[in-house]
Amino acid sequence: MSRHVITLFGGTGFIGRHVVQRLAKQGAQIRIATRDIEAANFLKPMGEIGQITPVPINFSDKASIHRALNGANQAVNLIGVIFETRKHTFKKIHVGIARDIAHSATKAGLNTLIHVSALGASLDSDSVYLRTKAAGEVAVKDAFKNAIFVRPSAIFGKEDRFFNILARQARFSPIMPIFGCQNIQNFKFFGLQTPVATNLQGDGGTRIQPVYVADVADAIVRILGKSSISNKIYEFGGPTVYEYKSILELVLRESGRRRLLVPFPFFAAKIIAWIFELFPNPPITRDQLTLLKSDNVISGELPGFSDLSMSPAAVEAILPTYLRQYRPPAKRNFREA
Structure with missing residues (x-):
């Protein structure tokens, strides 16, 4: 994995910082695609000098998304919001941006794209959050055929909002x-x-089946390390x-x-x-x-922690x-x- 370049969208977030820490320990070259370079600098000490590089991105500029992915081998999209604002709607974040990242990942020739969705994502859900998460999966699948989807239950950890x-x-x-x-x-x-x-x-x-943030991050890193995994949906929930x-x-x-x-x-x-x-x-x-x-x-019908030899x-x-x-x-x- 040390030869790989991995681009993370949402790398400064709750799950993202745990993923960065684990990838850095494995020697990966990590790009943090972010709108605020200075806000991502706290991640740099997790790796060696020059190992973790924040790169500027503007989601209104598709060329900047492509630049963040160009030359990378793998990417993880961890971007999501739990409530809407006028500027950042569920549809814009979960569907529009997800589609643009997937299109650029295909154009850049990436081997792997992991898209973090949500447990219960369904186009028929009464929740706008879950409907847009499902629509985002469809959009990503259309743009990147072998995308891998991660659906965690309510995530808990030191900085959680639960x-x-x-x-x-x-x-x-x-x-x-x-x-x-x-x-x-x-x-x-x-x-x-x-x-x-x-x-x-x-x-x-x-x-509810709460799942620990460190376990979700570990699972993402394990998936990235297995080149044989593609075109799958994982469901992650805790043991209880x-x-x-x-x-x-x-x-x-x-x-x-x-x-x-x-x-x-x-x-x-x-x-x-x-x-x-x-x-x-x-x-x-x-x-x-x-x-x-x-x-x-x-659901018990899709791969989960046990398929990655993990116990949450x-x-x-x-x-x-x-x-x-x-x-x-x-x-x-x-x-x-």
Whole structure:
């Protein structure tokens, strides 16, 4: 692999920096295609002098995409957004840019293109995020016939926007909403008996199979190292499937908090999410709530970690390493049973 030149799009991101670190240890020559050269400089110390090179790119200029790929052997597209803005829509990022990268990869004669998509990607999904992820796969496949697709479940790790957001919420909120419950039993609200039905699934909420970011990065690097792999779709999930309620219980345990878990109807949550969307960096959006209406677990019908001789890390083994920071000061030196 030391003779290979590998171009990474999204190399400064959550998964990307882990991929860079692993490729650098293997001696790969790495190009980081980025709109902000200075923002990518923090990656350079991961390798030897000159091994990791940020290269400027402007996605409005297809020639710059081609320059980032010209002379490379392999490429990985890790670019994605979890919420839309007027400038960066799901369609533009997940479909348009993905198509342009794939076209340029074909034109540049690359051997391998790995495209990071999402578990549950489907053209029939109610979620715009998942629909555009699926449309992006179609666009990439049309442009680069032997593309390899990676579909991870919810990714967790020190800088994640999943467990960290829940832990921050537990810091300040007396309740934690459980999304995806079958129904909410009659409860008293200011003395009034109130039945509320949500008509959703599962008493513990939606099922999720969180996967550790380091495992996803390791898998990508292993795929890059196997020239025999092409034209495949991989699904990556952790070793355990959790109901949403269990996820919240894990967060509360590791952050040393005691909070009331309350089944919450999606229609009410969407009103709150709509308000959050008025802010630049919303903690949750209406489309993300739509995602939570469907289970996010591997199908078992596509290749995964076992096909790469890997065993993914358990959530319980990793969470304590970074959720401890959310504990009250008196509880930071011990873990509750």
